[in-house]
Amino acid sequence: MKCSLKKRFARVASNFGISFLTPLIGINLGNAVFQDHTIFIITILQAFLAASIYTGLAVSKEVRDWSESK
Numbered sequence: 001m002k003c004s005l006k007k008r009f010a011r012v013a014s015n016f017g018i019s020f021l022t023p024l025i026g027i028n029l030g031n032a033v034f035q036d037h038t039i040f041i042i043t044i045l046q047a048f049l050a051a052s053i054y055t056g057l058a059v060s061k062e063v064r065d066w067s068e069s070k
Helices: 005-033 040-069
Strands: none
Touching: 005 040
């Protein structure tokens, strides 16, 4: 199945969004439950790091799929 460049980019962007928001919400919820007063910017950095790793995996999968379709 062929996918356009727009669809591949949309999948990678949506993976980044999901993988950024999930830990951001989870960390903030954990901070509220355990009454941890971590600076919000640290929470954003942690979520960005997790999203970057997950997005790297998604990009690798897209490149693999692209190379198999050639």
